[in-house]
Amino acid sequence: MNSKVAILTSGGDAPGMNACIRAIVLVCERAGHDIVGYLHGYNGLLSQEYMTLDSRQVHNLAQRGGTILHSARCKPFKTDESGKLAAANLTALGIDTLFVIGGDGSFRGAAHLGKFWQGQIIGLPGTIDNDINGTDATIGYFTAIETAVQSVDKVRDTADAFERVFLVEVMGRHAGFLGLNGAIASASDYVILPELFESEEKTLKDILTQLNERREQRGNVSYIIVLAENLWPGGIADLASRLESLTETEVRPVILGHVQRGGSPVSQDRLLALKLGAYAATLTGSAVTGVMIGEQHGKPVQVPLEDTWKQRKPLDDLSVDTMTLLMNNRYA
Ligand code: ADP
Numbered sequence: 001m002n003s004k005v006a007i008l009t010s011g012g013d014a015p016g017m018n019a020c021i022r023a024i025v026l027v028c029e030r031a032g033h034d035i036v037g038y039l040h041g042y043n044g045l046l047s048q049e050y051m052t053l054d055s056r057q058v059h060n061l062a063q064r065g066g067t068i069l070h071s072a073r074c075k076p077f078k079t080d081e082s083g084k085l086a087a088a089n090l091t092a093l094g095i096d097t098l099f100v101i102g103g104d105g106s107f108r109g110a111a112h113l114g115k116f117w118q119g120q121i122i123g124l125p126g127t128i129d130n131d132i133n134g135t136d137a138t139i140g141y142f143t144a145i146e147t148a149v150q151s152v153d154k155v156r157d158t159a160d161a162f163e164r165v166f167l168v169e170v171m172g173r174h175a176g177f178l179g180l181n182g183a184i185a186s187a188s189d190y191v192i193l194p195e196l197f198e199s200e201e202k203t204l205k206d207i208l209t210q211l212n213e214r215r216e217q218r219g220n221v222s223y224i225i226v227l228a229e230n231l232w233p234g235g236i237a238d239l240a241s242r243l244e245s246l247t248e249t250e251v252r253p254v255i256l257g258h259v260q261r262g263g264s265p266v267s268q269d270r271l272l273a274l275k276l277g278a279y280a281a282t283l284t285g286s287a288v289t290g291v292m293i294g295e296q297h298g299k300p301v302q303v304p305l306e307d308t309w310k311q312r313k314p315l316d317d318l319s320v321d322t323m324t325l326l327m328n329n330r331y332a
Contacts, residue, residue: 003033003096003285007053009067010041010074013261014126014140016269017067020101022058023277029055029216033284036093041102042074042109045086048093062270065143065263071102077109080116087117095119097284101139103127104309107292111305114290122280123292123305126273128260131175133313134303135294139276141177142268144260145211148182151256156186159222165211165251166224167240171260173230178260180319183226187213189327191226195315202231208246229255276300 005028009017021037028035035053038044051069061068076082090098097120100110107123114121114239125132128144148170159166168188172178176193183191190207197203207225214221232239236253244251265273272295279300280293291302 002072004027004094005033005035005099005281005284006038006050006090006093006095007069007099007101008041008044009069009071009126010100010102010108010109012103012127012129013067013071014103014128014138015065015125015143015261015263015265016056016139016273017071017101018064019273020124020126020139020277021067021069021269022061023274023282024099025058025082026055027278027281028284030303031096031281036095037069037116040070040074041072041106042077042082042086043072044069045113046074046077046082049091050093052149061097062274063264064109065265067101073105074109078112083112083116085208086152090117097122099124099280101126104131104132107132107305107308111290114305120284120286120289122283122289123306123308124273124276124280125292125294125308128178129172129175130177130294131172131312132292132294132308133217134292134296134301134308136296137268137272139273140261141263142272143263143266144171144178145182146266147260147263148178148226148256149186151259152182152186152188152226155254156222156224156254157276159224159252162250163220163222165243165247165249166222166295167243167251167253168224168234169227169229169236169253169255169257169316171226171256175313176228176315179226179228180323181317184319184323184326185226186226187326188224188226190223191323191327192289193228193315194231194232197231197322204242204246207243211247230244234250273331
């Protein structure tokens with residue numbers, strides 16, 4: 001049956017969102033559905049701002065970072081009035097199915113909309129944080145790791161030259177996936193993560209002990225610490241100055257910030273986006289609704305939207321063990 005389908009991207013943008021849009025559009029177009037893209041996340045849904053989408057718009061899109069639909073936060077969307085307005089707009093446009101590509105906040109928004117709109121709602125996990133329960137990985141996560149790793153590699157060159165301590169702040173204020181795997185892959189020396197942080201004192205003591213061990217083994221060495229954003233109570237500058245006085249070494253803070261959201265998606269993110277998007281599109285017109293499409297052990301899964309945020313996704317044991325073994329972090 002011919003349906004009318006809408007897509008929006010919401011919340012923090014992530015590399016691979018475009019590839020996901022492309023997959024949904026191509027599969028839906030082939031099935032004979034009409035497609036629109038709402039602009040600026042839920043804002044477009046409230047202001048009825050949209051563009052029609054077909055295969056021409058998604059040509060050459062898989063490799064492009066960002067999102068052609070633009071993403072945004074939309075505070076008013078939490079109200080019942082907004083839910084009703086969005087529902088009325090979707091009905092006015094004759095939309096049968098809405099695909100929401102975003103993070104857990106966007107899925108809360110999708111569930112909120114579901115209270116007022118009877119159409120089909122399907123979420124797709126797009127966030128660099130990988131903090132969505134029910135899927136092994138999220139679209140954008142692998143590219144963000146790659147960006148963090150490349151940045152740490154560059155920092156290491158200058159750190160080695162001057163035998164300095166560097167602090168590299170990565171995104172992920174609530175979840176340490178990016179920090180953990182970025183630190184392992186870049187062979188950093190220490191990592192400070194929300195899931196494992198105990199206290200300032202313990203962290204400083206651990207770093208100092210470890211740094212002194214390294215210096216005894218290898219002489220005056222460079223030392224790189226990866227820090228998850230918004231975690232250290234006084235901020236990265238405070239940690240840097242405290243470490244500077246404790247170690248009597250120059251400590252340089254580097255905040256990676258929004259570069260981690262940008263760039264062309266790496267192939268893992270493109271593949272995840274294309275696979276999840278294509279699979280999700282095949283569900284158009286079915287009874288499946290109120291779910292996120294994720295991937296677990298190489299298979300697509302349908303996860304009720306509520307389950308994506310109700311349970312905190314734990315760091316995987318193998319990565320934590322690897323960090324402890326290779327980096328000698330003292331969390332174990
Ligand atoms: P992300 O999707 O990346 O987690 P946010 O947490 O900023 O990003 O959420 C994106 C948007 O989702 C918000 O700006 C808001 O429009 C919507 N949203 C988030 N939480 C809710 C909620 N509880 N009810 C309705 N809408 C919500």
